[in-house]
Structure formats: structure tokens, C-alpha cells
Amino acid sequence: MTEKEMRKLSRLELLELFVEKSKEVERLKAELAQANKKLEDRRLLCEQTGNIAQAALEINHIFEQCQQAADDYLASVRSAVKPGQ
Structure with a gap:
């Protein structure tokens, strides 16, 4: 809508x-908050996946x-x- x-009105x-x-x-604020929550959940999932992979490598x-x-033992x-003893 133009200013004119x-x-x-x-x-x-x-x-x-x-x-x-x-x-x-x-x-739109509610949608943004929901999108930010999903993003944070994915970020946490990626961090946990990385931590699990690192733990598996260490184990x-x-x-x-x-x-x-x-x-060695x-x-x-x-x-x-020795054989025969």
C-alpha cells in the first residue's frame, strides 16, 4: 500500500x-521462535552425535x-x- x-484511509x-x-x-515472531528451537535442537543433536563418535573412537x-x-602377556x-616342560 502506498503512502497516498x-x-x-x-x-x-x-x-x-x-x-x-x-x-x-x-x-511471524512465533514462527521464528519455533524455527530457532528446531535449529537449537539440531545443533545439540549434531554435538551429541560428535561426542558419541569421539567416545566410540576412544573406546x-x-x-x-x-x-x-x-x-604381550x-x-x-x-x-x-617351553614346549615339553
């Missing part, structure tokens, strides 16, 4: 237009170290116990 058209029409625009602003590394320690036991 707005000048031709009555006070009641201007008030109705104002109320309509206020409702639209409130609706895998621990298992590798345990396996190496077990292999078995090798030392086998070398200490």
Missing part, C-alpha cells in the same frame, strides 16, 4: 490495518591397547613355558 493510499481503517499487521508480526583405542596387552607366558 494510506492517507485516504479513515482512522478506523488505519486501526484495523494496524491490528492486522500486529497479528502478523506476532505470528576403540582402549580396546586396542587391551588387546595388545593381552597379546600371552607371548611372555609362551616364551616362559
